[in-house]
Amino acid sequence: MRIVVGITGASGSLYAYTLIRALHQLGIETHLVATETGVKVMQYECGITMDELKQFATVHDNQNLFAPVASGSFQTDGMVIVPCSMNTLGTIANGMGESLLSRAASVVLKEKRNLVIVPREAPFHVIHLRNMTTLAESGVHILPASPGFYHHPTEIWELINFMVARILDELKIEHQLMERWGEKK
Incomplete structure (x- = not known):
């Protein structure tokens, strides 16, 4: 299995780090693939370069449009953008592919592969919602970074793992990150 992970400049880099x-x-x-601001936010929020x-991953420069993930002939099982800024979300929703991250997302869409976008923004305004609707209508899974609390988390890692587990579920990847509702470990 092969997955592409995109990181943008929205807050929530810990989700990306945990997923990777x-x-x-x-x-x-x-x-x-990380945007320039995504790199900076990862360093600021997590202290990770x-x-x-x-x-943990093959890292591609966001300006390298010759990277393998820029081509549909490079077989992947999907892509996750976590966290996804509204700027990147809007770029993808409007078919722009000027960076490797947005080009890779466009490739995943055109090849009808699984694209999961994890927006980390609040509140949403109408343009955000329209862009998310455009993507959802194109088959993109929109998974806002909104962890649940029914598993009674007591530490931040339990909230992070909740969201990462949901991302892995969207990608159809088996895991043991959290106890599922109605199931006991």
Whole structure:
């Protein structure tokens, strides 16, 4: 299995870091593309550099439109953009492919592969909602970073794992990150 992960400049880099580590632990080939601001937010929020993420994923420069993930002939099982800024979401919704991240998302859409977008913004205004509707109508899974509380979390990692588990579910990847509703471990 091969997954592309995109990281943008929205707050919530811990979701991306946890997802990338989970994919690595599950033995899934992961390709990572981060926007310039995504790199900065990851460093600011998590204290983690892209060099550190190279142990878990193949990292591609966002300006390198010759990277494998820019082509539909490079077979992937899907893409996740987490966190996804409204700027990136709007770029993808309007068919723009000027960076590797938006081009890779466009490739996933045109090849009818699984695209999961995790917006981390609040509140949404009407343009955000219209862009999300456009993407949803195109088959994109919109999964706002809104963790549940029915599992009685007591630590931040339980909230993060809740969202990462939902992302993995959208990608049809088996995991043991959290107890499911109605099931006991």
